[in-house]
Amino acid sequence: MTGRKTLRTDVAVVGGGIVGASAALALRKMGIGVVLLERDLCGSRSSGVNYGGVRRQGRPVSQLPLAQRAHRIWGNLRETIGTDGEYLRSGHFKIARSEADMASLEQYRTKSRDFDLGLELISAARLRERCPWLGTRAVGGSLCAEDGQANPRLVSPAFALAAQRAGAQIFERHKVDEVAHDGKGFLLRSGNALEVRAPALLNCAGAWSGPIAEYFGEAVPLRSSHPVMAVTEPVPHFMDWSLGVEGGGIYCRQVARGNLVLGGGRGIALDADRARADRDAIATLAAQAVELLPTLRHAHFIRTWSGTEGNLPDHQPVLGPSRTTPGLFHGFGFSGAGFQIGPAAGEVLAELVRDGRSSTPIESFSIERFFAAAATAEDAAADKTPTPTSP
Amino acid sequence: MTAPSSSSPLRPVIVGAGPAGVRAAEALVAHGIRPVVIDEASRAGGQIYRRPPSSLAARSANVLYGFEARRADAVHTAFDALRERIDYRPDSLVWNAQGGRLDVLHGPTRSTSSVPYSQLIVATGATDRVLPVPGWTLPGVYTLGGAQVALKFQGCAIGQRVVFMGTGPLLYLVAYQYAKAGAKVAAVLDTSRFADQLAATPAMLRQPAVFAKGVYYVAWLRAHGVALHGGVRPLRVLGDAAESRVAGVAWHDGREERTLACDAVGFGYALRSETQLADLLGCRFEFASLHRAHLPVRDAAGRSSVRGVYLAGDGAGIMGADAAEWAGERAALALLADGGVAVDTARAAMLERRLHKLGTFRQGLERAFPVPHDWAAHAPDELVVCRCENITAGTLRQTVAENGADEMNRLKALSRVGMGRCQGRMCGVAAAEILAHATGQPVQQVGRLRGQAPIKPIPIHLATPAPSTEGAGA
Ligand SMILES: Cc1cc2nc3c(=O)[nH]c(=O)nc-3n(C[C@H](O)[C@H](O)[C@H](O)COP(=O)(O)OP(=O)(O)OC[C@H]3O[C@@H](n4cnc5c(N)ncnc54)[C@H](O)[C@@H]3O)c2cc1C
Ligand SMILES: Cc1cc2nc3c(=O)[nH]c(=O)nc-3n(C[C@H](O)[C@H](O)[C@H](O)COP(=O)(O)OP(=O)(O)OC[C@H]3O[C@@H](n4cnc5c(N)ncnc54)[C@H](O)[C@@H]3O)c2cc1C
Numbered sequence: 014m015t016g017r018k019t020l021r022t023d024v025a026v027v028g029g030g031i032v033g034a035s036a037a038l039a040l041r042k043m044g045i046g047v048v049l050l051e052r053d054l055c056g057s058r059s060s061g062v063n064y065g066g067v068r069r070q071g072r073p074v075s076q077l078p079l080a081q082r083a084h085r086i087w088g089n090l091r092e093t094i095g096t097d098g099e100y101l102r103s104g105h106f107k108i109a110r111s112e113a114d115m116a117s118l119e120q121y122r123t124k125s126r127d128f129d130l131g132l133e134l135i136s137a138a139r140l141r142e143r144c145p146w147l148g149t150r151a152v153g154g155s156l157c158a159e160d161g162q163a164n165p166r167l168v169s170p171a172f173a174l175a176a177q178r179a180g181a182q183i184f185e186r187h188k189v190d191e192v193a194h195d196g197k198g199f200l201l202r203s204g205n206a207l208e209v210r211a212p213a214l215l216n217c218a219g220a221w222s223g224p225i226a227e228y229f230g231e232a233v234p235l236r237s238s239h240p241v242m243a244v245t246e247p248v249p250h251f252m253d254w255s256l257g258v259e260g261g262g263i264y265c266r267q268v269a270r271g272n273l274v275l276g277g278g279r280g281i282a283l284d285a286d287r288a289r290a291d292r293d294a295i296a297t298l299a300a301q302a303v304e305l306l307p308t309l310r311h312a313h314f315i316r317t318w319s320g321t322e323g324n325l326p327d328h329q330p331v332l333g334p335s336r337t338t339p340g341l342f343h344g345f346g347f348s349g350a351g352f353q354i355g356p357a358a359g360e361v362l363a364e365l366v367r368d369g370r371s372s373t374p375i376e377s378f379s380i381e382r383f384f385a386a387a388a389t390a391e392d393a394a395a396d397k398t399p400t401p402t403s404p
Numbered sequence: 405m406t407a408p409s410s411s412s413p414l415r416p417v418i419v420g421a422g423p424a425g426v427r428a429a430e431a432l433v434a435h436g437i438r439p440v441v442i443d444e445a446s447r448a449g450g451q452i453y454r455r456p457p458s459s460l461a462a463r464s465a466n467v468l469y470g471f472e473a474r475r476a477d478a479v480h481t482a483f484d485a486l487r488e489r490i491d492y493r494p495d496s497l498v499w500n501a502q503g504g505r506l507d508v509l510h511g512p513t514r515s516t517s518s519v520p521y522s523q524l525i526v527a528t529g530a531t532d533r534v535l536p537v538p539g540w541t542l543p544g545v546y547t548l549g550g551a552q553v554a555l556k557f558q559g560c561a562i563g564q565r566v567v568f569m570g571t572g573p574l575l576y577l578v579a580y581q582y583a584k585a586g587a588k589v590a591a592v593l594d595t596s597r598f599a600d601q602l603a604a605t606p607a608m609l610r611q612p613a614v615f616a617k618g619v620y621y622v623a624w625l626r627a628h629g630v631a632l633h634g635g636v637r638p639l640r641v642l643g644d645a646a647e648s649r650v651a652g653v654a655w656h657d658g659r660e661e662r663t664l665a666c667d668a669v670g671f672g673y674a675l676r677s678e679t680q681l682a683d684l685l686g687c688r689f690e691f692a693s694l695h696r697a698h699l700p701v702r703d704a705a706g707r708s709s710v711r712g713v714y715l716a717g718d719g720a721g722i723m724g725a726d727a728a729e730w731a732g733e734r735a736a737l738a739l740l741a742d743g744g745v746a747v748d749t750a751r752a753a754m755l756e757r758r759l760h761k762l763g764t765f766r767q768g769l770e771r772a773f774p775v776p777h778d779w780a781a782h783a784p785d786e787l788v789v790c791r792c793e794n795i796t797a798g799t800l801r802q803t804v805a806e807n808g809a810d811e812m813n814r815l816k817a818l819s820r821v822g823m824g825r826c827q828g829r830m831c832g833v834a835a836a837e838i839l840a841h842a843t844g845q846p847v848q849q850v851g852r853l854r855g856q857a858p859i860k861p862i863p864i865h866l867a868t869p870a871p872s873t874e875g876a877g878a
Binding site: 054057061166167170171174245246270281283289290291292295296298299302303309310311312313314315316317318 | 500502503505507518686793807808811813814817818823824825827856857858861862863864865867
């Protein structure tokens with residue numbers, strides 16, 4: 014006597030973050046059937062609580078094709094999801110605090126030259142003139158005028174709503190607690206409420222993607238991380254750029270209402286699902302904030318928070334087909350930087366489903382990289398003939 | 405009485421020096437323990453027995469507290485007697501809790517410290533339950549509590565000709581206190597009906613003395629010619645020509661719209677518990693229909709769901725000042741017993757019985773002064789619900805309609821309600837009512853705003869805690 018509903022569809026998606034939701038939207042635009050299951054509310058996890066930095070600058074070069082693709086999607090955000098989500102190409106400025114930092118920003122500009130990021134190096138003197146509000150530790154920096162910021166609370170749920178309007182069936186508060194493959198297709202269950210059968214499955218469960226990959230024999234070293242965020246009360250508007258710092262540590266932006274949103278440091282996990290800012294991290298963030306922007310000295314923090322993000326050791330996502338199970342595609346482990354590229358990752362997943370390949374290079378994100386060493390060892394064991402060692 | 409074994413020294417901390425916190429401290433001290441008592445206010449007493457700054461101390465307890473004078477005196481005297489035997493930290497806001505330590509901001513010296521605890525009694529009290537009415541953001545409009553604080557603490561009235569509006573026992577009390585202090589009370593507008601109060605009489609007679617006081621205030625106000633209107637629906641606070649100040653109020657009396665001139669308004673719908681600290685401590689919450697609120701759960705002795713954390717007084721459910729005293733003492737006894745100290749179990753049982761009995765009376769109060777359940781239905785779209793972020797009822801409804809928000813944190817994320825300085829402490833109740841009404845759910849289903857540090861805004865440059873202050877002041 015179960016009231017369990019069974020649905021058959023083309024693609025089942027686990028996770029309604031920005032990756033899963035944008036995949037669902039892209040699939041629908043291709044006319045492919047989608048059922049998305051989200052344990053909580055779409056866009057309520059990492060995708061909805063992050064800092065809101067929409068930046069390409071500073072990403073590993075291997076991510077830049079994806080980031081460029083995402084940049085175009087962000088440029089059409091309103092048409093794509095029906096809201097501007099407070100997205101602004103306000104400029105992202107990466108601060109150098111030493112000549113060595115400046116040199117590494119210069120190197121990055123050279124490395125990324127093929128990608129047309131339009132990076133502009135700004136020297137100390139010009140910086141003082143242009144941003145009198147910057148603290149004295151900044152000796153210069155690199156501006157990416159077309160990078161910017163958005164409000165994740167608004168953008169990420171809107172991707173899910175757009176997917177729904179485009180015909181995706183979205184089930185919020187439906188946790189997937191069983192996945193299986195019966196030889197023909199995938200089978201997902203959410204308690205006694207829902208069963209979904211589909212020939213393709215997207216694993217977009219964020220920090221919780223590990224067990225799904227593992228079920229299909231692909232255990233990867235996915236760890237949770239908890240970046241700390243804080244926001245001040247509104248202060249008079251003084252800054253357009255979203256700021257970062259070469260070498261990391263702190264980032265901040267000012268929203269239209271005047272509040273400063275700041276991030277930096279690591280929070281604490283309350284349990285597997287929830288995290289919170291940590292007192293020492295708040296203290297460090299506060300000290301750095303005042304150093305970076307002395308005008309903040311008299312401002313108040315009104316709220317702090319954190320989130321749960323999936324991190325991989327090389328800080329690159331897993332994005333691509335499963336190595337064990339045809340029809341299964343992974344998109345997780347964005348390691349603190351998936352908000353900007355999330356929409357492109359979603360499109361790539363949709364292409365993989367439809368075409369078996371993506372028009373954007375994603376080799377660096379293959380799950381194979383975690384098994385390459387093991388595979389080589391297996392090969393070597395199977396094949397006793399001595400292999401020449403490469404230099 | 406047995407002192408705790410030195411191998412497991414109890415280092416309890418009490419947050420809140422209202423009636424609950426004071427009696428908890430007293431019970432701990434009586435068992436040979438020196439608790440830390442942290443309170444945001446500059447003098448002990450809590451909300452009801454708030455003491456004016458020493459510069460105003462010339463007014464007698466009788467003038468300040470009326471019928472409560474004896475109890476106020478008792479609490480103050482008890483506290484003063486403890487003064488040397490506790491580590492008392494006034495003017496100190498607890499803004500965060502993490503890993504067995506509280507982060508405390510000391511106002512006057514503008515310094516922060518991190519205070520460790522082995523056990524914690526949370527006695528954080530309450531603030532007004534606010535259901536706004538159009539015009540409530542005009543200068544001259546105060547909450548009932550705010551109006552009372554002005555009188556008790558600052559020794560001044562909020563206006564010359566004041567209307568009190570809303571419901572709850574505080575409505576008549578504050579009106580009475582104002583009238584006695586010589587202010588002109590233009591009217592008391594109660595959203596509940598006198599029939600409600602009549603129907604509740606049997607239950608309220610469980611606390612005959614308290615009931616008698618309420619009856620007395622009403623009778624006194626009547627005898628002194630103060631207009632009392634029951635069953636009203638507040639429509640709006642009227643501004644002067646420049647909309648720069650209150651000029652009057654408009655309400656519906658069931659038959660027609662009426663207006664009255666005044667220069668100040670005190671309003672409120674009883675109280676709501678201060679639960680953020682309990683939330684940060686990880687206490688489990690449940691919806692309590694008696695209080696129409698999500699509250700941290702506690703057992704009859706005051707134990708929360710978190711080991712070593714005890715809840716007492718209005719902070720865990722509005723039960724009034726007497727109950728706060730009993731609950732504070734009871735929680736302290738539980739803390740002691742859990743720490744292996746022998747306590748008077750008969751006394752503990754007696755306190756529990758008293759607290760239990762009060763439940764009936766509380767139900768009576770709810771019956772006599774029900775929250776106007778149709779408030780949300782009548783709140784106009786242009787009504788500002790969240791004044792920090794200037795979010796209107798219409799915006800909230802639109803967020804529900806367009807984005808499908810059906811839960812408080814989602815509503816907050818999409819609309820910014822509760823994202824300002826007060827973190828939803830003021831607007832949360834009203835936003836929940838609007839959300840419940842707009843989605844057709846009972847209010848318990850819409851959930852509650854999750855607490856986030858800091859409990860109140862902290863200056864950025866003070867967010868850096870000084871090195872541990874363990875033992876400081878001891
Ligand atoms: C505090 C913070 C700040 C950040 N700042 C930035 C930034 O400025 N710029 C940037 O580019 N990136 C940033 N990031 C990273 C970015 O937010 C993430 O990389 C991105 O949102 C990941 O999206 P996602 O869809 O993979 O994951 P999520 O948003 O976490 O979505 C995964 C979803 O899967 C659901 N789920 C999990 N298990 C199940 C299950 N069994 N059944 C059903 N549903 C399930 C979850 O509930 C969740 O909603 C930040 C992250 C955090 C936490
Ligand atoms: C404004 C107001 C006026 C009231 N007037 C009356 C009245 O006239 N008659 C009546 O019967 N009842 C009145 N009440 C109800 C009455 O306050 C309570 O029943 C009683 O005071 C509860 O005692 P308590 O110890 O639980 O809390 P409270 O007396 O409220 O004491 C709580 C204490 O905790 C402190 N505190 C809270 N949070 C923190 C923090 N994060 N850090 C540090 N300190 C903190 C507060 O500053 C306060 O001193 C009033 C309530 C309010 C809010």
